[in-house]
Amino acid sequence: MLLLLLGIVVLHVAALVLLLVSTIVSAWAVNPNSSSDLWTNCTSINNDYRCEPADTGVWIQAVQALMILSIIFSFLSLFLFFCQLFTLQKGGRFFLTGAFQIFASLFVMSGAIIYTVMNTEWVPETEFYGFSYILAWVAFPLALISGLIYVILRKRE
């Protein structure tokens, strides 16, 4: 029983860590000379490395907001899990925890989809996708599975 609980918490925390890394590290689209992503666009011309904030564009800001919201909802879900663990009735289900985690995964999915569709506007064509982008896509099914597990889980004494 304890092992199951530990496994579920580890899965949740793994999804949360992937979300954090994907949002914070600037590596959504890279090529040898430059990287452009959620927060900054850095280019190096003639050994001069300069970064500018990615402030133009409505869609990049929507992706930023969705990634941050997914992190917030995942944190809330973890917190609610521990709350419900101690206050739920016997036989009850962790609906609220699962709902928040599923929301988090939906936000990641929509953020990644918006980035994929709209990125021709702000990313030069010579760049290809970096690991932060891939981590975002990996975090989405992990969070979804974690949320579904919470929904079907029943509390036992």
Place this chain on the structure above:
Amino acid sequence: MLSVLALTSVVLLGIASQTTAIVVYTSWERHALVGSDVRLSCSFFSWQWTSPDVTFSWHYRPDGARDSVAIFHYGGGAPYVDNKGPFRDRLEFVGNPSRRDGSILIKNVDFGDNGTFTCDAKNPPDIAGRPSSVRLLVFEKVPVQAGVITGAIIGVVLGLLILVVAIYYLMRFLVARRVFSLSMSKHGKKGKGKEGSQQKQASFGCDGSGQAEGGSIREEETGVSQREEIGIVEQRARAPEWGCLNPDPSPGRGSGVGEAGQGSYDH
């Protein structure tokens, strides 16, 4: 004693004036619309008094170029504006050197003016310092500020979440009060007994039938049959926290509890 103090302060001032350099200040970045005028400000800090030989010089390096060209110089009390380079007839000196202000005004900016402007100020004898740069960005229309839309989306979603939670609690509270006071007027004590069995402290996630095992009934019944006093008793009873509320009692349980005791129900 006083002479020692004076000597110390003079020595310190002398040391300070030799070890600090002139510090030049400009903005970090300037945004401008096509066709507008933009003022690039430059100021400096120096321990020396502002000398009459103070000089300001501005250089310009276009985006993507490697070298910079001189476009403005102020020295010997007079400004010298470039009349051969990219800014001929568009540059104007609007600073006040006696107030340590060496700002210039560029009129009618265009996309070709994107680049880095460097200001270098010298205040003899304080000449050791580092120039400071300001970057000019020219836009066709004003772009959305960084973070406005991000903050708006996050704020709206979190606000909706808080609103949903608040409405949920409000509805629960209102339904609890309304249902109780409605059935008071119709059923009297029996209704009170039925509602008493429903009043429980349950956690979220109970199933549809409203099992009351393990729940505690927090209501104290004082044996008074007046409606007003019962209303007060209902208000003192705590609303269930995450629980599920069943307005339809199962008749068997309700009547059983109602008939079992007319006295106090405290548990």
